[in-house]
Amino acid sequence: xxxxxxxxxxxxxxxxxxxxxxxxxxxxxxxxxxxxxxxxxxxxxxxxxxxxxxxxxxxxxxxxxxxxxxxxxxxxxxxxxxxxxxxxxxxxxxxxxxxxxxxxxxxxxxxxxxxxxxxxxxxxxxxxxxxxxxxxxxxxxxxxxxxxxxxxxxxxxxxxxxxxxxxxxxxxxxxxxxxxxxxxxxxxxxxxxxxxxxxxxxxxxxxxxxxxxxxxxxxxxxxxxxxxxxxxxxxxxxxxxxxxxxxxxxxxxxxxxxxxxxxxxxxxxxxxxxxxxxxxxxxxxxxxxxxxxxxxxxxxxxxxxxxxxxxxxxxxxxx
Numbered sequence: 001x002x003x004x005x006x007x008x009x010x011x012x013x014x015x016x017x018x019x020x021x022x023x024x025x026x027x028x029x030x031x032x033x034x035x036x037x038x039x040x041x042x043x044x045x046x047x048x049x050x051x052x053x054x055x056x057x058x059x060x061x062x063x064x065x066x067x068x069x070x071x072x073x074x075x076x077x078x079x080x081x082x083x084x085x086x087x088x089x090x091x092x093x094x095x096x097x098x099x100x101x102x103x104x105x106x107x108x109x110x111x112x113x114x115x116x117x118x119x120x121x122x123x124x125x126x127x128x129x130x131x132x133x134x135x136x137x138x139x140x141x142x143x144x145x146x147x148x149x150x151x152x153x154x155x156x157x158x159x160x161x162x163x164x165x166x167x168x169x170x171x172x173x174x175x176x177x178x179x180x181x182x183x184x185x186x187x188x189x190x191x192x193x194x195x196x197x198x199x200x201x202x203x204x205x206x207x208x209x210x211x212x213x214x215x216x217x218x219x220x221x222x223x224x225x226x227x228x229x230x231x232x233x234x235x236x237x238x239x240x241x242x243x244x245x246x247x248x249x250x251x252x253x254x255x256x257x258x259x260x261x262x263x264x265x266x267x268x269x270x271x272x273x274x275x276x277x278x279x280x281x282x283x284x285x286x287x288x289x290x291x292x293x294x295x296x297x298x299x300x301x302x303x304x305x306x307x308x309x310x311x312x313x314x315x316x317x318x319x
Contacts, residue, residue: 003122004156012157016221016271019257020153023122023264029204033285035113036169040097045079071231071239071304073105074166075311080104082176094176101178104168108289109311117202118164118289124317125155153266154316157198160295163313165189165197166305167289172212177278182249186225186269189290189305192298194225197269197290203259204285212278214265215254221271223247230302240304247272291316 004020012018024032069078085099086092092099107114154162166189171177189197207213227244249272259265267273269290278284292299292313299313307313 002151002156004151004153009156012266012268015216015218016268017216017218017257017273018266019259019263020266021260021263023120023202024117024204024262026262028117029262032113032117032169032287033204035111036103036285037097039077039103039111040079040100043079043096068239074305075106075109075308077103077106077110082171082173082178084176094173098171098173098176100171100173102168102170105166105305106311107169107287108164108167109314114167114169114287117287118167119316119318120152122152123154123200124152125319153200154291157266159291159293159316161293162291162316163294164316165290165292165313167287170284170286170288172275172278172284172286174211174278174281174283177212177284179277180275182246182254182272182274184220184225184227184270184272185267185290187227187246188229188303189269189292190225190228190300190303191269191292192300194270195221195268196293196297198292199265199267199269199288199290201259201265201267201286201288203261203263203265204287205283206261207257207259207284207286208282209256209258210280211282211284212275212280213256213258213284214267214273214275215256217249217253217272218255220253221268223270223272225270228302229304230300231304 003023004018008018008020070080080101080103081099082101085094108118109115185197185199186194191197201214205211225244227242227246229240229242232239232241254274257265294313299307
């Protein structure tokens with residue numbers, strides 16, 4: 001049986017997003033969180049790399065855009081911090097496990113647990129010797145371990161040659177988890193033609209209005225892209241710049257999308273979304289990764305993220 005239904009596909013097509021429950025089990029989520037705790041526990045971040053991540057236009061240009069640490073992180077695992085995580089001397093102002101905004105952008109390539117989730121049978125097609133004997137009684141939550149067949153999300157959505165662009169672990173720390181302003185992923189991950197990028201946003205904890213869940217404008221993926229983040233000419237600073245301007249959005253059109261632990265949100269690259277700061281006492285940990293349909297698609301050479309010799313964009317389909 002397929003993890004994603006025809007109705008789910010229709011909703012994604014119409015709204016630019018859809019929530020699928022039980023993508024991961026509670027144990028899967030806890031293992032991913034535990035592995036990240038271990039990584040943070042031993043991280044060694046030089047003072048000059050203590051980069052604060054921001055989605056505000058001018059702060060992006062003055063921090064991540066100017067930081068070689070950011071622009072060369074596409075084929076590495078690097079750490080990006082919340083505003084207020086460091087004091088004036090560059091020392092942690094909060095416990096280091098609560099200092100991070102995100103870790104990116106190649107967890108899918110170098111961390112086995114995250115690789116397994118990225119290439120899950122619920123994402124890519126899954127076949128076996130008994131593929132012709134599809135049992136309708138298998139619960140969605142057990143599909144990963146089932147010796148049955150499944151089209152997977154990507155195949156069900158018609159992706160022929162999908163590749164993995166990037167992956168991130170997002171913390172949304174209690175109290176200091178920053179606001180993410182309205183944006184479209186295609187601003188940062190631009191393709192020709194448009195509509196070839198999709199994000200998979202996996203809730204490792206319940207994502208609620210209180211701890212900063214995502215808010216969307218359903219149907220906004222049909223309105224094009226008016227703002228892009230691009231690389232500047234070699235040898236110039238900042239290393240990236242924005243062309244165009246973000247549209248003004250009617251706040252009343254945003255709809256909160258709460259997700260239960262283990263659920264996944266499929267996010268069209270052009271759908272407008274945001275999240276508020278986390279002022280609660282609960283974190284909102286997420287593993288997210290982006291796919292691109294590479295068939296008949298041009299990845300913009302102006303994008304900040306570029307494939308490298310060390311890590312070309314890997315195929316999603318491994319079988």
